[in-house]
């Protein structure tokens with residue numbers, strides 16, 4: 001079984017975009033490619049798990065989510081880095097797209113995306129990590145027994161102030177999170 005690092009997308013892997021609906025709003029941090037490559041080299045499965053309720057809210061089509069992930073992949077591959085798999089939740093309980101208006105199991109803080117990834121990729125969740133900028137990311141990680149890291153990018157600073165949590169490591173950003181993860185035995 002493989003260890004994984006689950007990465008939230010907006011605010012963690014990339015800049016927070018507040019409903020990213022265009023490719024030019026996918027903004028990499030200066031360290032994004034290096035951080036992912038370091039996890040690749042350490043043989044972690046790198047799995048992006050992202051809530052994309054903008055689909056249910058009718059702000060962009062579901063096809064855009066796949067397009068965005070292909071775009072991210074191009075940038076990563078050019079830098080010798082790769083994401084092993086992307087999972088997303090297109091739902092929201094108050095969405096306007098009827099088929100997607102649901103209280104699903106895949107919207108973080110519920111752990112459906114992580115559980116699906118574990119099943120698809122044969123992951124060892126207890127030896128995996130979840131990195132995110134919101135408590136809903138951290139809760140999803142905890143729900144599967146992963147260790148959790150909150151980053152101060154995106155909504156992370158506000159999250160840190162709002163809800164102290166002794167079990168979660170708090171660091172400035174993704175590259176610091178990766179540095180910390182790679183130091184764990």
Ligand SMILES: [Mg+2]
Nearest residue numbers: 008010011133
């Ligand atoms: Mg986020």
Ligand SMILES: [Zn+2]
Nearest residue numbers: 089091104106
């Ligand atoms: Zn969902």
